[in-house]
């Protein structure tokens with residue numbers, strides 16, 4: 621953490637937060653973007669990376685991950701300070717400056733935009749105890765870098781879109797890929813399941829994982845113990861890497877401690893996306909107002925509205941509306 625006082629700190633690196641960060645940079649504000657996960661993208665990247673989206677203006681079809689890549693590429697044109705793998709825990713106003721407390725330290729800022737969607741995502745983990753050292757190299761809940769799987773023997777656990785998509789993609793670079801699922805049927809798009817069936821992925825179903833431990837002879841590898849559902853059959857596979865894709869849980873309970881006006885789980889905002897707290901705005905899936913739609917298109921529009929009002933509050937003498945061509949600095 622540094623000693624800067626940011627103009628705007630945006631909490632949440634989903635579509636709403638990434639685009640609002642870019643727009644705030646276009647308005648020449650200095651911006652911090654905080655995301656609890658190690659990578660940006662929010663729901664489209666985390667929950668439906670390969671699903672096609674058809675209702676983004678001017679893009680007839682784009683997948684969740686392509687949308688995320690484009691948003692990040694756009695943000696990189698102007699850059700901002702990004703704090704990834706950092707969760708916001710509290711907001712406190714001290715002498716007109718907001719202190720945004722995180723699990724890694726405090727960020728000071730004049731205004732805040734809350735864009736936390738359904739709350740901080742955490743991966744659903746294996747439910748039994750295992751050696752925490754396994755998470756250093758062998759056991760993951762995210763793919764940070766596909767290259768880590770090149771030429772490796774890998775097992776992927778899960779039966780949803782994400783597990784099936786990763787099995788198809790990683791099988792193209794791995795030495796071998798096994799997909800472990802507790803049912804015989806996947807909860808994934810039909811086209812993905814057909815692609816899976818045409819691939820070399822070894823489909824192990826219906827099995828659940830009972831245990832994971834380092835291999836006794838070669839501690840770079842792990843033994844994954846599997847039990848067949850409704851059977852006593854137990855078998856062990858030895859792999860380099862296990863990727864667990866059991867989905868994500870989100871938690872927005874933290875909002876109750878921030879003195880915000882809420883309606884159910886949502887933050888109430890006015891027409892300029894302002895909350896009841898001074899210079900604190902909110903956008904995207906976490907907010908409610910009459911007619912609110914939980915769509916990416918709506919979230920994109922809410923960012924510039926919030927940024928413009930924040931700008932006007934902070935710097936009343938600055939022009940508060942302009943078209944992109946007059947704002948963009950090459």
Ligand SMILES: Cc1cc2nc3c(=O)[nH]c(=O)nc-3n(C[C@H](O)[C@H](O)[C@H](O)COP(=O)(O)OP(=O)(O)OC[C@H]3O[C@@H](n4cnc5c(N)ncnc54)[C@H](O)[C@@H]3O)c2cc1C
Pocket residue numbers: 631632633634635636637654655656657660661662663664667668672673674675706707708709735736737738739740741874903904905906914915916917919
């Ligand atoms: C399966 C599915 C399909 C969908 N399909 C479509 C579609 O086709 N078209 C469409 O328009 N919409 C679709 N949506 C909805 C769309 O994904 C959401 O409207 C959009 O993601 C909202 O963006 P957001 O930035 O507000 O929130 P999110 O995408 O949820 O991002 C919020 C981010 O904030 C982070 N965060 C939360 N709490 C904290 C904290 N305390 N500290 C730091 N970071 C935090 C989270 O980790 C997350 O990355 C779909 C949703 C789902 C689940």
